[in-house]
Amino acid sequence: NAGVTQTPKFRILKIGQSMTLQCTQDMNHNYMYWYRQDPGMGLKLIYYSVGAGITDKGEVPNGYNVSRSTTEDFPLRLELAAPSQTSVYFCASSDRGGPSTDTQYFGPGTRLTVL
C-alpha cells in the first residue's frame, strides 16, 4: 500500500490565485482530514470527512473548500490565496472507528507559500 499520498510537494502562489491540493489514500479508510501546520504551532484541523459525500468543518475552515466524491480522494481547494495561508498542509486518514479509536495515517505534506 502507498498509504496517504499528497501532491504537489511544494507550491508557490501569488495572492488571489487558487489551487487544489490533492490527497489520495489506498487503505479504504472512512475518515479523511486536512490539517495545516504553522511554525511553532500544533496541527490545526481545516476540514474532515467521515465518508464519501460527507464533509464537515474543523477549527480553521475559512478560505478553504473540500469535496469527497470517492472513498479514496479528498482534495482541498484554496480560493483567493492569501499570505496567511502560507503553511504546510497535511492530509490524513483513519479507519471506520475514527480518530478516537483508530490510528491516523498522515501524508508527506504540501508546503505552500503565498506571496
Place this chain on the structure above:
Amino acid sequence: KNQVEQSPQSLIILEGKNCTLQCNYTVSPFSNLRWYKQDTGRGPVSLTIMTFSENTKSNGRYTATLDADTKQSSLHITASQLSDSASYICVVITDSGANNLFFGTGTRLTVIP
C-alpha cells in the same frame, strides 16, 4: 480551555543517551493520548496510543507513560540513535468525532554523534 503543552521545546543529546519528553494537558473529558514522531519534511507517524486505564506503553526504545490523575504524559527514549532526531508530538483526544484532537506544539529532538 483544552490545551496540550509540551516541554522542552527543543533538546540536544548525545547518541546513546536517554531522554524524557513531557506533555501536560488540560483536555477534558479524556479518551486517549498519542505520541507521534515527525521527521523533518514528513508527516507525523504514530508511536503509541494510551487509554485512560493504561499507564505505560512501549514501542521498541520508546516508552510512554500516562498519569490521568495529574494529566501528564512522558515519552522516554532509551539509547538514542541519530535517526531519533525528529519532532515528537503529543496529541490528546476527548471523545468520538474528528474535531476532538488537540495537538501539542512538539519537542524538537536532535541527537548528535
